[in-house]
Structures are given as C-alpha cells and as structure tokens.
Amino acid sequence: MTDGSGESSYVLLSVEAEALIEGFQLFPIKELGGPRWQKQHEYVEKLNMQALLNASEEKEEYIKESLVNLDKVSKLIEDVITTEVWKKQIFEVILKTDFKPPTTIPMYVVLYHEATLVTLLETVLYHKEALESAEDTVLDLLDYCYRKLTKAIAEKQKSEQAEETEGEANSMEEMKQQNKKMEFEIAVKCMSILRYITDCLDCVPLSTRSRVLEVHNIPCLLVELVENSPWTKNGSSGVMKFIDGKWTPVSGPDIMQLTKTEGQVWLAIYNLLMNRESALKYDFNSYNKTQILKLRGFMNDVLLDQLPILAQFRQYLEQLSMTDPPPPKRELILEQVPEIMDRIMKENEGKWKAIAKYQMKNFFNPSKSEIQAQAKRLADTYNFDVMDSLLSEVPKCSNCGEEATKRCSRCRQEWYCKRECQVKHWPKHKKVCDVMMNAK
Template sequence: MQAILNASAAHDEFVKELLVSYGKIPVLVHELILVEVWKQKVFPVLCQLQDFNPKNTFHLYMVIHHEATIINLLETIMFHKDSCEAADDSVLDLVDYCHRKLTLMASKATREGVTTHDEHNLTGKAVVSSTEELQTQSAALEFEISLKAVSVLRYITDHTESISVINRMLCTHNMPCVLVQLIDCCPWSRCSKGEVEKYTNGRWQKIPVEDRLKMTKLDGQVWISLYNLLLKEDCQRKYDFNNFNKNQLLKLRGFLTEVLIDQLPNLVELQRYLAHLAVTDPAPPKKELVLEQIPEMWNHIVRENSGKWKAIAKYQVKETFNPSESDLRLQAQRLAQTYNLDVMESLLPEKPKCGSCGTEAAKRCSRCQGEWYCHRECQVKHWPKHKKACQLMTEATEKIQRELNN
C-alpha cells in the first residue's frame, strides 16, 4: 500500500529501495508462486471437504487475496531497472508465472469468472455456502491478477538483458504469439447490451463513442512488450520467424492504424518492421550451445508436495482456517494497527459502495467505521451479517485506543 502511494505521488520509493537492498524480491516471487500453487492444488480440495463449513472465512480470503497483493507490489517496483536486476534468477520464475496468467487470460477463462461475479452482484442471488462465495471471488480476482501480469511482463522486457530470460520468453514460451492473441481477443474490452465496456481501474466502465478508439493502459503495455521483443537486436537473433510465427505477427498490421500510432508514435517502427517482414523470410536462428538457467520454484514446490494435497487441505482446515474467537480478535487488532483507513481510501479508484445493495454510498457504520451504506434501511437490513465483524473491529479499535492512552 505504501509503495503504491509513493509511486502515485512521485515521492521517494523507500519500500522499493528496502526490498532491493535486502534482496527480498526473490522472496516475493516465491510467495507469489506458492500462493498460486495453493490456489490450484489445495483450495479446490479444501472446498470439497464435507466437514469444512467455516463460521468465518476471513483467513481464507486473506490467503486468496495474498496473490493479488504481491502482484500489485511487483507491478509497482518492477517498473525500475534495479528491481529487475535485484530479482536475479527469480525473473525466470516470474516470466513463467506471467506466461501462465497471460495464456489463461487469452483463453477468456478469467473473464468468464469476473463476468459471473458481476452478474451475481447485480442479481443479488444468494450463494449456497461461504466456500462457494470464496470460489466466485477467487475467479473474479484471477482476472485482475492476470491484468497485472501483463504490466510485469512489459517491465521485464524493458529491462532484462539476460540471455536465459530472453530465450525463455522467445523460444520456450513464444511470448510474441501470446501477445498477438491478447491484441486479437482483447479480454479487457467487451460489448454489453449494445454498449462498449473496458476494464479500467478495477471495474468495467462504459466507453463513450468518441473514446472507443482511445488506447487503454493495458493496450499500451501489450504493444510496448511486442515492440521490445521484436525490435531489440538480441531478441531478433533468438526468435524463430517460421511460417506460423510470421503469419501470427503479420496479424498485427491490421491493428496498427493511424489513430493508434498517433497515441504511441514508437509503433511506427514496429509497423515498418512488419512491412519488411511481410516481403522477406528471415534466416532461422543459429543453433548455439547455450548453458541455460531454468526456473525452479514451481517445480520444486509441486515436486515436494506431490500426493500430499488432500493431507495439506485437511491439516489447514483444522489448524489454520478454523480460528477461535481469541485468534480472530488478535488478527483484527493487528489489521487495525497495520492499515490506515484514510490512506487506503485515498488509493481507491472509485467511491465507496453500499455493503447491502452495492450502490454508491456516503455514510459509514458509526461503530466500526469500516462498512459503507447508502441509506439507513440498507444498514438495518445488513446488520445481521455485519454485526459480528463490527463487534470485532470495534473491540480491537477500543483496545488499541486504551493502550495508546495508557
């Protein structure tokens, strides 16, 4: 949160400097992949356990949201070259992670998740269980995580000079063709009831007719990534321009309109390069003996825990995701000390929403100051659900205040 605030306000990014100085960026990448593996291997098993019906899903939600928190932080700090260099060999694991997210997004699987979540919010349909609600939230969150991975990949293409990383992006994953597919299907844009909507600042927004050709930040990130991967000399020597790859890349010519190039003038060089590619057949890359590094984190985590996923899920149900009242109070106290609500609200891209009906809200719960409502009626209606969380937050806040006064 502090890193994003510093970057958005153009202040000294001391969080980034500390992470670089203490060599913690590889730790962040490992945590990111660890949560990704947990969500794929353990979370589905956990939700299917018949004896798992938690009274409180707060701890589960924190784990699910942890991946989004880390990728947000990495998006902020990887903008800088020294962060990319400090990531060292973990950049290879991060490239693999981004490839998994981008291919998932290109398949439109993540967009289906966020669409389902939107429809649930609009209809107000009751969810059968708390675990099903968490699965819906996790699917919706996956779309936003994939969008952040687009930006992280762009920063890697900006800064990396490692032969192993370049080889991984071009030869192993064929990233240019993946990015062409993203340009073609544009998963952050959709038509809904005759209106064009684009996913901006964490939500789908209707785009006026006069702004429909305006490039979004995500469009720009993909185009810059393609520019870096196709026009850098080291990349051109490595990439195999076979018939399939060449035909895929030439699809881009239809998207490189004058309106687009006016918004990102550097793309004129890419346009010229594609025009040249259309009438030539580049020589295949030389087969060289290269001592190549390979990513280890994903394979190591999966190999060490293979066949243990159900046992891990059962253990976590008993020891981690079934907290006592005292554990919940302690966690609430820690969160109240950690997060400054005023600072958090300044980072929100939109106005607060009513906790009951989801419309724009202007009034807070007077006790905990954490939930918003549009009218008194919504607050009364939502009180049975909000009561327990409100009590925990209020007690934690009062305890902290007493400690400060003493």
C-alpha cells in the same frame, strides 16, 4: 498526498520498513495461514501500501531500495509462487470438502496474500535495478506471468460460451468467486510485470530471452491479448473496459482509447519485435508470421496518436508481410530453467490432502476470540486514512456500483450511495461488520 493536516501520509517510516524487510522469511506451504505467517502477511501489506504511497507521491522509494539492498526481491517471487501452489493444490482440496468454517477471513487472507505480493512486485519492478536483483528467479517470475495471462484468456473464452448466473451462495462458494476475481486482477498486474521484463532483456539472465521467444512464444501470446483482450467485455450496458481497478462502460470514441493495460501489451510487443537481438532469435515460421501480421489490422491512426512509437512498428509489419526473415540465430548456451515451482511440488508431493486437513483444523477453524483478535489486527493493518489517500477517484457503492459518499459508520469498510443501498447490502455485510466491531 497528504492527510488533513497537510503532512505526507505514512504507513511505515524508512527505518521501520527496513527492519520488516530484513526480517522477511519464507514459510513452508504447510504454514500458510498460521499465526507467524499471518503476522508477516500484515507486514507485507504495510510495505505494499507504503510502496504505493511513495510511488504515487513521487517520493523516495525506500521500500524498493531496501528490497534491493537486502536481496529480498527473489524472496517475494518465491513467496508469490508458494501461494499460487497453495491455491491450486490445497485450496482446491478444501473446496471439495464439506468444510464450513465460522468465518472465511483467515482463508481469504491467504488468497489475498498473492494479490498483495504481485502488487508490491509491480510497483518495485518498474525499476531496472529491482529486476536485476531478482537474478535467476526472473525465469520463475516469467513463467508465473505466462500462467496467469494464459488463464485470463481461457477464462474470457469460457465466460463468452457460458453465461454466468447469480444466486444465493454459501461462504465457500463466495470464496471461490472472490478468488476468480482476484485471479483476473493479478493477471492485469502480471501484464505490467511482463512488459518490465521485456524492457530489460539485456540485463536479466541470458536464458530469459530464449524462454520468452522460444519456450513460451510470448509474441504470439501478446497478439492473442490484442485480439481477444481479457480486459474488454460486452456487458449489459454495452462495451466495458477494465480501468483503474474496475469495469467501466465505454462508448463512441472512448472505445478506441487505450487503457493502461492495453498500452502495456503494445509496448511489450514493440520491445520484443523491434529489438534487433530478439528479432534475430525469433523463429518467423509460417504460423508465427501469420499471427504477428494480424496486428496490421489494429494499426490505425487512433492507436498511433496514442502511442507514436508504433509508427515505426507499422512500417516493420509492412516489410515483414513482403519478406521472409532469415532463420533464427542459434547460440550454444547453458539453458537455465525455473526451479521454484518444481521444488515446491516435489517437496509436497502426495501431501496435499494432509496439509489441507491440518490447515482446516488448526488455521481456518478459529474460535470466537481468535476471530476477534485477527479482525483487530486487520483493522490496525489497514489504516483507513491512508487507504483513502490511495483512492484515485470517488468510491463506488457496494450494492449498486454508483458513486458513493457515505461509509458504514460501524466498521468504516464499505461505501454506499444512499441508505436504501446500505439496508439492502446489510445481510451480506453484517457478519464482517460484527467481527470488526467486536474486535475493537
């Protein structure tokens, strides 16, 4: 991808990226949202954008190379889990208070940090050497993906039981809704990461395979993701699928077309059940066997045309239906366990309310000058020309969702299809727009 002059787009040059990665450090959960943490978040955001550019342009992926060579992949994993704990323990405490900050931008940045890290991990972990360099933290990453995917299934079941209502919401309620949306998008990326882990079970810690098959029973989780796909829903316009980062109406033959995420689910199933070592260790008890055989109902010609590799898997399912596999092969190995989540929880046990109070006072209640300074840094971080080059399709109107060709001329952040939509959306957009303009 190029800019207007035909030159390749850059957020960071190789030497700049290496310097930022070398200086990457972990912060205690109390410091999330603080000035030093904010500066590092901006660096991570730039690394993420450059990694996406390199991957999309099929250029040298020097972000991945530096992360591997400087042994920082495991640090990214620990950072994402730290942010996950912050959202569950501290953000939830803040939501229960009557806190009304002058702006929610600083808090939103912490929420968004997790999504940025997961996107960066999804990009670099496509490569086997990056996953290998994570070493024992692969177990922590596996547990993280499991938590996000099971939550996505639970959220879909809740949304089907209770119809969501829209109405006027205060800024903190909007934050809660934004977090819910981000959680779903993170789960989509976690599905890709889980599939990468199943690709490389022979080169990650030995305990990973047993944790996949025995502790979390990932094969049955994947069956659930096929049966009750969180990335498919019934909308007002019919069936909708989550494609390229947005909900898209589908009809007719398009309903049977696999999305990228649906393909990842099937490839992960294939990796686990068609791998001889995994098949020997998996316990095909009556429950597990019944669940796995449910997949036969989805093995139609349309699916096989899109993923021909599954033809062999269909034969495997037919054979499984007529036989009882031998008991799982047990081996005496020292089981490793994930440590990051437990360590963070123990270090901060009984401190959550105090940390929330400290952050509300010092980080999330900024003065007008601090708001303007942060807005300016964010504007500098998000190079809009580069962001445009990452768009794979026409932007959507912030008001009605139709294809948009016009952008807010003041802040250049929001897109609209026509002036009427911009006018309708202005009451919501005004606060952010004013902050961005005052920062210039």
